[in-house]
Amino acid sequence: MNFKLSEIVGHMKPSEIRELLKYATSNDIVSFGGGMPDPSTFPKKEIREIIDDVIEKNSDxxxxxxxxxxxxxxxxxxxxxxxxxxxxxxxxxxxxxxxxxxxxxxxxxxxxxxxxxxxxxxxxxxxxxxxxxxxxxxxxxxxxxxxxxxxxxxxxxxxxxxxxxxxxxxxxxxxxxxxxxxxxxxxxxxxxxxxxxxxxxxxxxxxxxxxxxxxxxxxxxxxxxxxxxxxxxxxxxxxxxxxxxxxxxxxxxxxxxxxxxxxxxxxxxxxxxxxxxxxxxxxxxxxxIIDRQVPKSIEIYRNKRDVMLASLEKYFSDVGTWTKPEGGMFVWATVKGDINTSKMLMSAVRKGVIYVSGPAFTADNSHTRSMRLNFTFPENEKLIEGIKRLSEVVKAEEAKISNQAENKI
Ligand SMILES: Cc1ncc(COP(=O)(O)O)c(C=O)c1O
CATH class of the missing domain: 3.40.640.10 (Type I PLP-dependent aspartate aminotransferase-like (Major domain))
Structure with missing residues (x-):
C-alpha cells in the first residue's frame, strides 16, 4: 500500500554519515568520517567488573x-x-x-x-x-x-x-x-x-x-x-x-x-x-574510574590530533586551510579552490579516504568547500596516509576543474 506519512517526515533528510559508515568498515579505507572514540579507550576491564558486581548484588x-x-x-x-x-x-x-x-x-x-x-x-x-x-x-x-x-x-x-x-x-x-x-x-x-x-x-x-x-x-x-x-x-x-x-x-x-x-x-x-x-x-x-580513564584517552587523542595536524601541515598546506582544535575529535578543513566537497566524496572513497562534507552540518547546504575530519578513530599510520590521499584527491579535483575550464575556452 502507499503509506500516507506525516508532513513532518518530509523535513528529515538521510545522514551522509550513516551512509559513509558502510565504507568505514573496509580495511583499505581510511575513515575520517565517523565521530567514533578509539575503542582502546573503552574501560573494558572495569566495565566487566562492574557488571559482575551489579548482577550479583543488584540484578533485580x-x-x-x-x-x-x-x-x-x-x-x-x-x-x-x-x-x-x-x-x-x-x-x-x-x-x-x-x-x-x-x-x-x-x-x-x-x-x-x-x-x-x-x-x-x-x-x-x-x-x-x-x-x-x-x-x-x-x-x-x-x-x-x-x-x-x-x-x-x-x-x-x-x-x-x-x-x-x-x-x-x-x-x-x-x-x-x-x-x-x-x-x-x-x-x-x-x-x-x-x-x-x-x-x-x-x-x-x-x-x-x-x-x-x-x-x-x-x-x-x-x-x-x-x-x-x-x-x-x-x-x-x-x-x-x-x-x-x-x-x-x-x-x-x-x-x-x-x-x-x-x-x-x-x-x-x-x-x-x-x-x-x-x-x-x-x-x-x-x-x-573516570578520573583514571579520561587522562588515558587524553594522552591517546592528543597524540592523534598532533599527528593529524602535522600531516595536514606536510601534505595539505598548498590545497587548503584547517582549524587547530584544543580538544575534542574533529578538525575542519576547507579547500582553497572552488571545489565542492560533496561532489568530491566519491572520488575520495575510490582513493581510499572518507570524510563528511560541509553541507551535512547545515540546514541550507552551505559550507560546500569544507569537510570534517575525525582524528580519534584512525590509527596513527592511517591518519598520515589518509591526509596524504586526501590532498591527492583535492589536487586531482583541481586539475579536473581547470581542464574543464580550459575546454570551455
Ligand atoms: C555535539 C554533539 N552532541 C550530541 C552528540 C550525541 O552524543 P550521544 O548521543 O552519544 O551522547 C554528539 C555525538 O557525537 C555530538 O557531537
Whole structure:
C-alpha cells in the first residue's frame, strides 16, 4: 500500500554519515568520517567488573524497568560530577538521564518548538542536531562562526531582526567546547555575551558539552551554565566520549519545569533509559574510574590530533586551510579552490579516504568547500596516509576543474 506519512517526515533528510559508515568498515579505507572514540579507550576491564558486581548484588533492579527521570543514585552522582567538573550547582530533580545526549537534543527540540519556529544554531553545527531539529520541523537560523566560536554580535542582530517580525527564536543551541564539526572553542567573552543576549531577550541557551573533558592543550573555560545566574541555560552532558557510546547515556541539567516536561516526553518515547547502563555509569563515577580513564584517552587523542595536524601541515598546506582544535575529535578543513566537497566524496572513497562534507552540518547546504575530519578513530599510520590521499584527491579535483575550464575556452 502507499503509506500516507506525516508532513513532518518530509523535513528529515538521510545522514551522509550513516551512509559513509558502510565504507568505514573496509580495511583499505581510511575513515575520517565517523565521530567514533578509539575503542582502546573503552574501560573494558572495569566495565566487566562492574557488571559482575551489579548482577550479583543488584540484578533485580538493574534488569528491571527504571524511573523515567533516571536512577536516583546516578542523578546524585551526576550532581556532584557537574559541580566538580563544570562548576554547575544543581539539584537531583533538575537532572534527567537520557538515551545519549542525542535523545536530549530531540527532546529539547520537541518541547520548545512547534513546526516552523525559529531556533539559533552555529553554522556549521552538529549533524545529529540538524536531524533532531529537522525532525521537529524547526526553522534553523544558522549564524557564522570564527576562531572564537559563534559570532555573538550577529546572533544579537539576527534575534532583534526576527523579533521585529514577531518571530522570537525558541532557543540558542551551541557546542562551546571543541565544537562538532569545527573543533573551535567559544571564548569566555562570547560566552558572557551570549548569556547577556539570552537575558535581555529572554531566550534560553542550550549548551551541549559532550567533549568538555577531552582537552589536550590550552586552559579550561567556564561552562555557560556555571556563569548563568537566572536559570537560562539548559545543559547537556554525555557518557559517550568519557566512557562508551554503546551504553547510550546522556543527561540534561535544567529547571524542574524542563526536566519534568522531558520526563513526560520520555514516558512516550522509551519509558526509561537503559537501567543496566545507568548502574554501570553510577559505579563508574562512584568508584572514580573516570578520573583514571579520561587522562588515558587524553594522552591517546592528543597524540592523534598532533599527528593529524602535522600531516595536514606536510601534505595539505598548498590545497587548503584547517582549524587547530584544543580538544575534542574533529578538525575542519576547507579547500582553497572552488571545489565542492560533496561532489568530491566519491572520488575520495575510490582513493581510499572518507570524510563528511560541509553541507551535512547545515540546514541550507552551505559550507560546500569544507569537510570534517575525525582524528580519534584512525590509527596513527592511517591518519598520515589518509591526509596524504586526501590532498591527492583535492589536487586531482583541481586539475579536473581547470581542464574543464580550459575546454570551455
Ligand atoms: C555535539 C554533539 N552532541 C550530541 C552528540 C550525541 O552524543 P550521544 O548521543 O552519544 O551522547 C554528539 C555525538 O557525537 C555530538 O557531537
Amino acid at each position: 533492579q538493574a534488569l528491571q524497568y527504571g524511573n523515567t527521570a533516571g536512577l536516583d543514585t546516578l542523578r546524585a552522582e551526576l550532581k556532584k560530577f557537574v559541580s566538580r567538573k563544570e562548576g554547575i550547582e544543581t539539584d537531583d530533580d533538575k537532572i534527567i538521564v537520557t538515551a545519549g545526549s542525542q535523545q536530549a537534543l530531540y527532546a529539547i527540540g520537541r518541547i520548545f518548538t512547534d513546526p516552523g519556529d525559529p531556533i539559533i544554531t552555529e553554522s556549521p553545527t552538529y549533524v545529529g542536531a540538524v536531524s533532531a531539529f529537522n525532525a521537529n520541523a524547526a526553522d534553523m537560523i544558522q549564524i557564522r562562526m570564527d576562531e572564537n566560536g559563534i559570532v555573538t554580535d550577529e546572533v544579537e542582530r539576527r534575534i532583534t531582526d526576527l523579533e521585529g517580525k514577531g518571530r522570537k527564536p525558541k532557543f540558542i543551541y551551541v557546542i562551546p567546547n571543541f565544537q562538532n564539526p569545527t573543533g573551535v572553542t567559544l571564548s569566555l567573552d562570547r560566552r558572557k555575551h551570549l548569556l547577556e543576549i539570552s537575558e535581555n531577550h529572554e531566550i534560553p541557551i542550550v549548551e551541549d558539552n559532550p567533549y568538555g573533558e577531552l582537552r589536550y592543550s590550552g586552559s579550561k573555560i567556564p561552562s555557560i551554565k556555571s556563569l548563568d545566574r537566572n536559570g537560562n541555560v539548559i545543559y547537556m552532558g554525555s557518557f559517550s566520549k568519557i566512557m562508551s557510546p554503546g551504553l547510550r547515556l546522556g543527561y540534561i541539567v535544567s529547571s524542574e519545569e524542563v526536566t519534568n516536561t522531558v520526563n513526560l516526553l520520555k514516558q512516550a518515547l522509551d519509558l526509561s533509559t537503559n537501567t543496566l547502563s545507568q548502574f554501570i555509569a553510577y559505579e563508574y563515577l562512584k568508584r572514580n
